[in-house]
Amino acid sequence: MSDFVRIVEVGPRDGLQNEKQQVATADKIALIDRLSATGLRTIEATSFVSPKWVPQLADAAGVMAGIQRRPGIAYPVLVPNEQGYARALAAGAREVAVFTAASEQFNRTNTNAGIDESLQRFAPVLARAQADGIPVRGYVSTVLGCPYQGEVPLADVVRVARALHAMGCHEISLGDTIGVGTPLKARAMLRAVAAEVPLAALAVHFHDTYGQALANIAACLEDGVRVVDSAVAGTGGCPYARGASGNVASEDVVYMLHGMGMETGIDLPALADTGRWLAGVLGRDNGSKAGKAMTPH
Ligand code: HMG
Numbered sequence: 001m002s003d004f005v006r007i008v009e010v011g012p013r014d015g016l017q018n019e020k021q022q023v024a025t026a027d028k029i030a031l032i033d034r035l036s037a038t039g040l041r042t043i044e045a046t047s048f049v050s051p052k053w054v055p056q057l058a059d060a061a062g063v064m065a066g067i068q069r070r071p072g073i074a075y076p077v078l079v080p081n082e083q084g085y086a087r088a089l090a091a092g093a094r095e096v097a098v099f100t101a102a103s104e105q106f107n108r109t110n111t112n113a114g115i116d117e118s119l120q121r122f123a124p125v126l127a128r129a130q131a132d133g134i135p136v137r138g139y140v141s142t143v144l145g146c147p148y149q150g151e152v153p154l155a156d157v158v159r160v161a162r163a164l165h166a167m168g169c170h171e172i173s174l175g176d177t178i179g180v181g182t183p184l185k186a187r188a189m190l191r192a193v194a195a196e197v198p199l200a201a202l203a204v205h206f207h208d209t210y211g212q213a214l215a216n217i218a219a220c221l222e223d224g225v226r227v228v229d230s231a232v233a234g235t236g237g238c239p240y241a242r243g244a245s246g247n248v249a250s251e252d253v254v255y256m257l258h259g260m261g262m263e264t265g266i267d268l269p270a271l272a273d274t275g276r277w278l279a280g281v282l283g284r285d286n287g288s289k290a291g292k293a294m295t296p297h
């Protein structure tokens with residue numbers, strides 16, 4: 001099994017989308033440009049969702065226009081529907097991600113649509129993307145618990161992941177949106193999905209609300225997952241998920257992976273430096289323990 005783990009840096013999107021204070025477009029661009037210099041291969045840049053729903057990312061086109069794209073790095077963006085897809089392509093996006101959930105009420109609160117309705121919305125997006133040669137990632141939220149219904153049956157997670165994969169999503173990211181999962185449950189969830197969708201097409205996306213994210217990632221790595229979502233400085237959370245706190249910090253994930261002898265291609269000191277810079281820009285405590293520990297004296 002490969003020792004290379006691809007980190008999908010979601011800080012500029014998941015990390016910033018929940019920030020109450022408007023972050024300057026120039027700072028978002030500077031964040032992505034700094035991240036581009038750390039060895040990351042995938043940086044989720046922004047979202048082309050409704051600006052009424054997520055005002056923080058209303059400048060998505062400006063961000064895409066301002067960043068310096070480096071060869072070999074993908075800059076995917078979130079799109080909720082055809083309108084978002086059209087905006088994303090007009091702004092120069094070359095990879096996109098669609099998102100739905102394993103629990104009905106969360107998906108309604110997040111996207112004003114039931115799960116099946118959201119899958120129907122994605123069908124024309126996937127058809128256009130296929131014609132345009134644009135890879136599409138699919139997110140499944142609430143895979144280990146929902147802020148409204150509580151427990152989420154594994155069968156529901158599997159059904160939605162399988163549907164996204166069957167529609168043509170090349171990668172399925174399994175999101176513990178509110179960070180309630182624990183390692184054995186995370187692994188059981190991954191195994192259930194991997195019975196229906198190839199493991200190589202799966203990614204894990206843990207929020208760290210209960211401090212379980214690194215342990216959950218370690219458990220899933222043992223089962224062979226090799227794509228991990230994380231956010232520099234541990235920023236983030238979904239504005240429509242009550243109680244959702246930050247994503248697992250990229251610096252902490254990379255520190256753990258390197259300590260396990262795995263490769264990421266990432267320059268950890270450069271990533272940690274970017275995390276400290278971002279915490280300063282946002283005026284908040286750095287959510288990465290590794291980033292804090294690596295502060296130069
Ligand atoms: P809606 O209000 O039902 O949409 O929202 P609508 O189709 O009825 O349109 C209403 C208005 O929105 C119209 O404008 C549309 O033009 C506009 P008006 O005529 O009123 O002026 N509109 C748009 N504008 C720009 N871009 C668009 C767009 N679509 C419609 N793409 C919608 C439905 C899905 C659009 C809305 O609910 C939405 O944008 N939701 C996004 C919420 C969001 O971004 N949540 C966070 C991301 S998901 C997440 O964080 C989880 C994840 O990290 C994994 C995990 O942790 O689990 C991925």
Ligand code: MG
Nearest residue numbers: 014175177238
């Ligand atoms: Mg998330």
